[in-house]
Amino acid sequence: MSLLPALASNLPVTVFSGGAALAYALLAWAHPRMSAPQSRGLLGLAWALHLLVLVLGLFEQPARFGFAPALSVTGWLVLTVYLIESRLYPQMRARWTLAVLGMAVVLLALVFPGTPYPALHSALMPLHWALGIASYGLIAAAVVHAWLMQRAEKAIRLGNASESSMPLLTLERLTFRFVAAGFALLSATLLAGWFFSETLNHRWVWDHKTTFSLLSWLTMGVLLWGRWRLGWRGRVAVRTLYVAAGFLLLGYAGSRFVLEVLLHRA
Structure with a gap:
């Protein structure tokens, strides 16, 4: 059309x-x-x-x-x-x-x-979608906060920070709260995906979406572990978060973009 x-x-x-x-x-x-x-x-x-x-x-x-x-x-x-x-x-x-x-x-x-979905394979499939989208939103919020944190840190280094600016430590704390919440929801999304794959296909389906989502989950897990055990912060933490968010973006949006726009497949 x-x-x-x-x-x-x-x-x-x-x-x-x-x-x-x-x-x-x-x-x-x-x-x-x-x-x-x-x-x-x-x-x-x-x-x-x-x-x-x-x-x-x-x-x-x-x-x-x-x-x-x-x-x-x-x-x-x-x-x-x-x-x-x-x-x-x-x-x-x-x-x-x-x-x-x-x-x-x-x-x-x-x-x-x-693309249209005329019939759902399971009545619980919208729950899987909702969990996935919610994890997207929380991790995207974490990325926005990380960007604001980088901007605040740069302003401090250049001596341009004002007293009315958002405190750097507050931004850092909010960033990792969103990372932790997004990680929890992404874990639930992957578990729901595994359940539906086992129920409908009787096996775990490995595709681009699954692979990139798991890579994002592992990267965020490493980030949270590094924060907890090694005290990661600043550039190391932000860059790791960007990598995790990039994997997640490729997981669904990226693979669907290729199918819908480049390959014209549902």
Whole structure:
């Protein structure tokens, strides 16, 4: 199906996706000239429109899913975390970056809505998907915090840190909390995947998704062990987290991108 007929076939999703992308774009462009309440309000509007797009997608028949919707849900979860934390820590500032991220994933999901799933092999399969997406969101939140931590550390080294900046140790603590939570959910996701493979296929299925997900799980396990036993922090910890997140991105989104976009296979 070509792009224009596909967009016209689900007009509400197209309209609200456009509204969310426009709100994100406006925030990214105008936030330096906006007051804090104004930028928070606009980000909240974009977040709500983004949520509406995701909810409308749940009622599509047949259900569709793919790499872009997965990234869209992940981006929305990261924004949810930021909206909550910005209330607790007003010093946290990443609106421009997150607005660009939100705009990108909304438009990507609009162009690549995924492949249809007319029938589920198990009624519990959505639980496996939910666990996987939640682990994506938590680990993506950890990556955002690690980036903020690197930025704060650089500002301290250059003598540009202000008293109103987010404390470095607080960012570090939040980063590893998200890593630990993401690791726990990814463990549950892999266990659920193993259960479904044994139930449906009577064997563990080794594919790109499984291999990269396990590599991500092992890398995060090493990171948490290094933090606990060796006191890893700073560049070593951040780079290890980036590697783990990269493996996880390749695990589902990367493999589905190759199948859907490059190979045109479901």
